[in-house]
Amino acid sequence: MTRFIFITGGVVSSLGKGIASAALGALLQARGYNVRLRKLDPYLNVDPGTMSPYQHGEVFITDDGAETDLDLGHYERFTGVHATKGDSVSTGGIYTSILKKERRGEYLGATVQVIPHVTNEIKNVITSGVTEEDFIISEIGGTVGDIESLPFLEAIRQLGYEVGRDRALFLHLTLLPYIPTAGELKTKPTQHSVKELQGHGIQPDILLCRSDREIPAGERRKIALFCNIPEANCIQALDLNSIYEVPLAYHREGLDTQVLKHFSMDDAPEPDLEPWREIARRVMEPEGEVRIAVVGKYTVLLDAYKSLSEALIHGGIANNVKVKIDWIESEVFEKEEEAIQRLEGTHAILVPGGFGERGAEGKIEAVRFARERKIPYFGICFGMQMAVLEAARNLAGIEDASSSEFGPTNHSIVGLMTEWEKEDGKETRAADGDLGGTMRLGAYPCVLEEGTLAREVYGTAEISERHRHRYEVNMSYRELLEEKGLKFSGVSPDGLLPEIVEYPDHPWFIGVQFHPELKSKPFDPHPLFKSFVEAALTQSRLV
Numbered sequence: 443m444t445r446f447i448f449i450t451g452g453v454v455s456s457l458g459k460g461i462a463s464a465a466l467g468a469l470l471q472a473r474g475y476n477v478r479l480r481k482l483d484p485y486l487n488v489d490p491g492t493m494s495p496y497q498h499g500e501v502f503i504t505d506d507g508a509e510t511d512l513d514l515g516h517y518e519r520f521t522g523v524h525a526t527k528g529d530s531v532s533t534g535g536i537y538t539s540i541l542k543k544e545r546r547g548e549y550l551g552a553t554v555q556v557i558p559h560v561t562n563e564i565k566n567v568i569t570s571g572v573t574e575e576d577f578i579i580s581e582i583g584g585t586v587g588d589i590e591s592l593p594f595l596e597a598i599r600q601l602g603y604e605v606g607r608d609r610a611l612f613l614h615l616t617l618l619p620y621i622p623t624a625g626e627l628k629t630k631p632t633q634h635s636v637k638e639l640q641g642h643g644i645q646p647d648i649l650l651c652r653s654d655r656e657i658p659a660g661e662r663r664k665i666a667l668f669c670n671i672p673e674a675n676c677i678q679a680l681d682l683n684s685i686y687e688v689p690l691a692y693h694r695e696g697l698d699t700q701v702l703k704h705f706s707m708d709d710a711p712e713p714d715l716e717p718w719r720e721i722a723r724r725v726m727e728p729e730g731e732v733r734i735a736v737v738g739k740y741t742v743l744l745d746a747y748k749s750l751s752e753a754l755i756h757g758g759i760a761n762n763v764k765v766k767i768d769w770i771e772s773e774v775f776e777k778e779e780e781a782i783q784r785l786e787g788t789h790a791i792l793v794p795g796g797f798g799e800r801g802a803e804g805k806i807e808a809v810r811f812a813r814e815r816k817i818p819y820f821g822i823c824f825g826m827q828m829a830v831l832e833a834a835r836n837l838a839g840i841e842d843a844s845s846s847e848f849g850p851t852n853h854s855i856v857g858l859m860t861e862w863e864k865e866d867g868k869e870t871r872a873a874d875g876d877l878g879g880t881m882r883l884g885a886y887p888c889v890l891e892e893g894t895l896a897r898e899v900y901g902t903a904e905i906s907e908r909h910r911h912r913y914e915v916n917m918s919y920r921e922l923l924e925e926k927g928l929k930f931s932g933v934s935p936d937g938l939l940p941e942i943v944e945y946p947d948h949p950w951f952i953g954v955q956f957h958p959e960l961k962s963k964p965f966d967p968h969p970l971f972k973s974f975v976e977a978a979l980t981q982s983r984l985v
């Protein structure tokens with residue numbers, strides 16, 4: 443029997459609903475239950491794939507190639523359950539499917555309306571494909587009170603009614619702001635937010651109250667009384683130093699216990715939280731520190747590199763060190779020559795994924811610095827493409843080596859596969875037109891060559907990693923680049939697409955066309971990040 447937990451947020455956005463949902467999932471899992479987390483976003487984009495990272499942070503990619511909200515990344519990192527296309531939907535996605543049905547005549551004769559058609563579609567998303575899950579945790583994006591979230595609130599209200607209160611739980615995350623002049627935590631915004639939910643027919647069962655300090659007993663009583671919620675279910679969620687402490691803190695506050703009580707699952711086994719304790723210990727009490735420079739372009743908005751910074755933390759967990767990230771805007775290397783000195787003394791350099799020409803030359807400079815100075819280098823997606831351009835220019839002497847992404851070029855070392863197919867006189871695939879969902883997305887296999895660093899790091903001959911890119915390194919340059927020392931150590935099983943490059947004569951230099959950061963977990967750090975941080979640690983002992 444599957445139970446449904448609905449998570450809403452009130453008062454302000456950015457309260458960490460995604461982490462709260464993920465942490466609850468992890469706690470239920472630690473008690474031996476099967477969980478699946480889902481995200482429903484009220485915005486109108488069909489998916490976040492076309493949004494700038496400035497708007498919505500990183501776009502998370504699932505194995506089956508969906509471009510989803512970054513919260514799905516938190517869900518996977520906390521529970522290890524891999525999300526699928528069906529676990530993330532937006533209003534735009536809901537309407538797309540309704541309008542397609544309408545055109546096919548599936549509603550023939552009916553007036554298509556928000557209620558029941560949109561709300562039914564939302565309910566279908568929440569309940570679809572549910573088989574052995576004990577809990578489906580559905581997080582509703584946005585803040586209660588937003589106009590666009592109304593159909594979602596109505597849908598979860600109906601679903602709660604339909605499955606029955608013993609199979610549904612409404613959890614609301616709010617904020618108790620501290621007003622220094624009054625010296626008090628304020629409960630009024632929470633009361634109003636709950637009233638708003640009640641106005642939509644939803645009585646929250648549990649309140650999770652974010653606060654920067656302990657909530658006094660009197661305030662808790664007040665919230666309970668005015669919001670119609672037992673005091674034990676008004677749970678404080680204090681600010682913490684690391685997100686990986688959240689499951690432990692919520693457990694101490696009784697969150698999972700109260701959730702299970704609501705479902706009358708009093709005989710539930712105690713959770714095994716030892717793995718989380720070990721993770722928290724390693725994050726909070728590392729035995730050393732490495733400094734890693736990340737040369738990118740969205741460095742003012744770190745949500746754009748969420749999975750990446752988490753994967754580096756995981757690499758740190760694996761090596762029992764703290765990874766201190768120095769975020770560097772790559773354009774600084776283009777503006778003044780001496781700026782490259784900023785990389786002096788860094789223990790490792792990473793160029794992450796990216797799009798467009800801005801900052802690309804600076805990234806190539808960073809690659810050169812890492813290659814020549816023998817500093818560990820990790821290039822991810824765009825960072826691999828820039829490593830290949832650097833090799834083509836500075837080792838193979840192709841001065842104008844470039845990527846078609848930056849405009850027409852005589853030497854498109856990086857380009858669209860369709861360009862080369864065209865050259866061969868083969869059929870070309872449509873590359874023009876729609877931009878949404880037109881990249882190489884999702885999991886693809888890759889074969890690793892014996893005797894390479896990649897093979898050693900993974901410890902296996904075939905891997906599967908997630909992709910999100912439009913351009914590829916042109917295989918016709920492989921021979922030339924390999925002669926110059928850049929080894930293509932991982933390729934697609936058909937041998938047509940390069941996936942990994944490396945320099946055998948460098949202490950640690952790897953470029954990957956995929957995004958390994960998407961699959962790293964705190965309890966299962968990705969082998970590449972584990973090995974990269976280890977190489978940074980070795981380097982730190984040299985400088």
Ligand code: GLN
Nearest residue numbers: 795796823824911912913
């Ligand atoms: N812009 C590059 C491409 O589309 C790289 C994308 C990325 O780094 N995710 O191929």
